[in-house]
Amino acid sequence: MEKEMFSLREANSQIKRKLISKFPVEILPDFIQEAILELYENSSFNMDYISGAALSALASSIGNKFHVRKDITWSENPSLWIVMVGRNGQNKSAPQKVAYKAIxxxxxxxxxxxxxxxxxxxxxxxxxxxxxxxxxxxxxxxxxxxxxxxxxxxxxxxxxxxxxxxxxxxxxxxxxxxxxxxxxxxxxxxxxxxxxxxxxxxxxxxxxxxxxxxxxxxxxxxxxxxxxxxxxxxxxxxVPLKMEKRFVSETPVNEHTISVYISKMHDFLENMLGRHNYEEIGLSPEASRLFDQERNSHVEPSNKDSNVSGILSKLDRYMLRFALILEVTHCFFNSKPVKDISEDSMKRAIMLKNYFFENALKINDIMEKSYESNTPNGKVYAILKAIGKETFSSREFIEKAKQIHSIGKSRSYELLSIGKLTQELGKGQYRSKVYGD
Known part of the structure; x- marks a missing residue:
């Protein structure tokens, strides 16, 4: 029985329905989407990793050749600092190698x-x-x-x-x-x-x-x-929805699909490198209005939480960078001149911003659950409960950390420095905030 074929729209819709990935793959050019789906299906690559790596490769290829200008005081280059988060052995490196092959x-x-x-x-x-x-x-x-x-x-x-x-x-x-x-x-x-x-x-x-x-x-x-x-x-x-290794596919990778990806990315890179001067482009009125509306939607949540404020203030700037990358990419692969940021590119940039905002909150949650949470799963909590008294010394903490979690001295000091479950009293003395829970 032949494998059922789907359009890119149908395939991406299935990805979302099955909760495989929240990365907005549909914002990328079709040939990149095809490569992502092929590598996901037949190379057992995590979809988030290959998508994030492909986005990074686009930014790297554009480099300093295009900047975006919001106004006379504010311009951005397309640089991105992308970090793939996953468990040990989850194959975070291979997607980067494929995505960066042209480079x-x-x-x-x-x-x-x-x-x-x-x-x-x-x-x-x-x-x-x-x-x-x-x-x-x-x-x-x-x-x-x-x-x-x-x-x-x-x-x-x-x-x-x-x-x-x-x-x-x-x-x-x-x-x-x-x-x-x-x-x-x-x-x-x-x-x-x-x-x-x-x-x-x-x-x-x-x-x-x-x-x-x-x-x-x-x-x-x-x-x-x-x-x-x-x-x-x-x-x-x-951050993938599922932090787990995937089974190896019995179907070989369609080498033509990946070759097309590498070839088109090569042409894109060569074009960018061949440009002698950098260009600064502005936002269309529609894109500028949409951008300002999105920034204003960040004010209330930022005022309520300092952590959220720090994240969104950087994502405000990243929205411009995303829009720049998507606009330049769209124009090149559709043989159009780059003029200004379109409303469509800004809409897609906002989708990316939402994805990375949700992941930033996940990282904060991972830290809470791994080290600070007042639950039996929290490492600091477990150590403090094992000490069993309200005030304790750093030496006692180090000994219990080694006994319970095989944690060394320097790592123990790191855990003590977190501060949400312990209060430093001075001279190596601490107070436990969970004693008696």
Missing amino acids: TNKQSELNREYEEAMNSYDPGLGDPKPLKKKLYSTEPTFESLLKMHKDNPHGITIKPDEFKTFVDGLVGYNGSSRRSSYLSLWDGAPISSDRKDAESASIDKPCINIVGGIQDDVIASLKSKDTKDGFFERMLFV
Whole structure:
């Protein structure tokens, strides 16, 4: 019996009805939707991961070639900081590899060109040294990132193997943190590095994408150490409805569908790289009105909850970035000139904003359930109940944490620092807020 065929609209409708994914796949070009559905059906890829990775690849391809201007005081580049959240072994990396295939192929081509140029380079002839063109990097230092960006004004994507490693690496050996510098990069503000031990580099229009994966319990740990500087509010979390591994499909992947995806993404990237100057586009009156209405809908929930306020303030800006990516993408693949942000692109951007807002709330919920909840499932709660008294020492907490959860000393201090279930009294003394529950 032949497999029943569905239109993209019908297929996406079934996805939503079966609660497989809430990612608004229908906002993307048809060839990307086809690749996403094919990889979901026959490669056992999680739909959210491949969708989020494809969105990231579009942003990375556009780079600094297009910005969107809301008004004279406000413009945005298309950079996205996307983090795939899932359980260990849930295959978060493979979707990124497929989605970024055109970009990694191009990087291999640029590497070969650089090697050939260096082989023929003779410093004695007075010729300028060849520049190493980079589209992405896995674990750059901040100084090397700025140097790469200076040589590649199109923009750089950071693709860390593990997002946690990237975040941990923001704190140097001397204890100094680069988080504030990365916040400036996200803002698109001019930035420079003038350290004595590194080559000076100044970037007028930074455009840094980030895409990576992390385990759900690890992201909760990282957020527990958040310094409330807005770093995590800048992350776009891709969180599947079902955090589980999928069975391997017996049907082979349709290689033609994936080849079409890679080929079209290659053409898109080549077109963007071939543009010598960046363009700044505005919003159509309809898109501007819709954007303002959506921002106004955020005021009341923001005033009620500071966490929600932090998330929505960044998503206000991301809405413009989403609309820019979707507009440029739509125009290119429909052979239309890019003029301004259409009402349709803004509507689709709002759909994306809603998806990522819901996921940001999920991440907060994951942290609560993993570490802070006053339930038997909460790790801190269980430790405090095992201690069994209102006041206790950090040493007692460490001993119980090791005994119950096999948690080490440094991790125990992290849990103590969360603060919602414990109150620090001073000199290693704490008060339990759950004693007697």
